[in-house]
Amino acid sequence: MTQIIKTNGKIDFISIRNEYIKAVVSNIGCAIVSLKTKNKDGIFTDNVLGFDKIDTYITQDKYIGVFVGRCANRIENGSFFLNDEEHKLFVNNTPNHLHGGKEGFDKKIFDYISTDDSIEFSYISKDNEEGYPGELTVRVKYQLQGNKFVITYDAISSKDTIFNPTNHTYFNLSDGKSDILEHYLQISSDKFGIINSNSLATGQLANVFNTPFDFTVPKKIGKDIYADDAQIILANGYDHSFVLNKSSNQITLSDVASGKSLTVSTTMPCVQLYTANFLDGNIKGKNNKFYAKHDGVCLETQFFPNAINNNFKNDVILKANKPFSQSTIWEFN
Numbered sequence: 132m133t134q135i136i137k138t139n140g141k142i143d144f145i146s147i148r149n150e151y152i153k154a155v156v157s158n159i160g161c162a163i164v165s166l167k168t169k170n171k172d173g174i175f176t177d178n179v180l181g182f183d184k185i186d187t188y189i190t191q192d193k194y195i196g197v198f199v200g201r202c203a204n205r206i207e208n209g210s211f212f213l214n215d216e217e218h219k220l221f222v223n224n225t226p227n228h229l230h231g232g233k234e235g236f237d238k239k240i241f242d243y244i245s246t247d248d249s250i251e252f253s254y255i256s257k258d259n260e261e262g263y264p265g266e267l268t269v270r271v272k273y274q275l276q277g278n279k280f281v282i283t284y285d286a287i288s289s290k291d292t293i294f295n296p297t298n299h300t301y302f303n304l305s306d307g308k309s310d311i312l313e314h315y316l317q318i319s320s321d322k323f324g325i326i327n328s329n330s331l332a333t334g335q336l337a338n339v340f341n342t343p344f345d346f347t348v349p350k351k352i353g354k355d356i357y358a359d360d361a362q363i364i365l366a367n368g369y370d371h372s373f374v375l376n377k378s379s380n381q382i383t384l385s386d387v388a389s390g391k392s393l394t395v396s397t398t399m400p401c402v403q404l405y406t407a408n409f410l411d412g413n414i415k416g417k418n419n420k421f422y423a424k425h426d427g428v429c430l431e432t433q434f435f436p437n438a439i440n441n442n443f444k445n446d447v448i449l450k451a452n453k454p455f456s457q458s459t460i461w462e463f464n
C-alpha cells in the first residue's frame with residue numbers, strides 16, 4: 132500500500148508498506164526517510180537514519196538516505212575527458228567534484244508514480260547540468276518484494292556521458308540503541324581502493340588480506356576502525372571502495388542485539404563503505420536524536436569512484452541513447 136503522509140505542497144513523504152516492510156520515502160532526492168522491519172521480538176523498528184521534517188531534506192549536507200548522482204563520490208579536480216573533449220564539473224569538495232556537484236540529484240524534486248507495492252521517481256537532468264554532457268532522463272524505482280527492498284536505476288542520455296548513481300542510506304540495525312561499531316559486516320571483496328589525503332580514489336587497488344579492510348568473514352565494524360593504518364587514518368574510519376567478488380549476496384550487515392540482518396545484492400561492481408566519519412552531532416534526526424560519528428554505515432553500491440580518471444573508465448561511460456539499468460536489493464531478516 133502506498134499513501135502520502137506529509138506534504139509541503141511540493142515535497143511529499145509517502146509511505147509504502149507490506150507485511151514485512153514499512154517504509155517512508157520522499158520525492159526530494161528519492162530519500163528513504165524510514166525503513167522498518169521486525170526485530171527478534173517481532174516489533175517493527177527502523178533500520179535507517181533520516182529526518183521527521185521535510186525541510187531538513189532541503190538543507191542537510193550529509194546525503195542522509197538520498198539518491199546520489201549524476202556521479203557518486205569524487206571526481207578528480209572536477210574534470211574529465213570524454214571523446215577527447217574536456218568537461219569541467221562543479222567543484223564542491225575542493226579540489227574535487229563530489230556526489231553530483233552544487234545541487235546534485237539528492238536535492239532535486241522528482242516526479243513520481245506509485246502502485247500498490249512500488250514508487251517510481253523520474254527526473255530530467257538538462258544537458259550540461261553541473262557540467263555533465265547530455266540530457267539525462269533518470270528513473271529510480273523502489274519496490275517491496277516480501278522482505279526485500281528493491282532499488283532499480285534506469286536512465287538514458289542524449290549524448291555520451293558518465294553516470295554513477297548510488298543510494299546514500301545510513302543503516303543502523305540496533306533499534307537506535309547503539310552506533311554501528313558493534314554491527315558485524317561481511318563483504319565479499321579481496322581488493323579495496325586506495326585514497327589520497329582528499330579521500331579521492333586514486334585507482335590503485337590494495338589487497339584486503341591482513342589489513343583492517345578484510346571483511347571476507349564477518350567482523351565487527353569497530354574491530355579495526357581505530358587501527359594504526361595509513362588508509363584508516365586518512366579517512367578517519369572507513370571511506371573506501373571495495374571491488375565485489377561475486378554477483379549476488381555480496382554484503383551482509385547484522386546486529387546481534389536486535390537480531391536483525393541486511394543482505395545486499397547488486398548488479399554494480401563495487402561498494403563504498405562509509406562509516407559516517409563526517410557526522411559530527413550537529414544534525415538533528417528522527418526522534419530528536421543528533422547524529423554523531425559512526426551512528427550509521429553507508430553501503431553505497433556503485434561503479435568505482437573517479438572511474439573516468441582511472442582504470443575503471445569503461446564502466447562509467449554511458450553512450451548516447453543506450454539504456455542504462457542497474458539494481459540493488461536489500462533483503463532484511
Ligand code: GAL
Nearest residue numbers: 192193194330370403405409
Ligand atoms: C560519502 C563519501 C564521504 C563523504 C560522505 C558525505 O559517500 O565517501 O567521503 O563525502 O559521502 O558526507
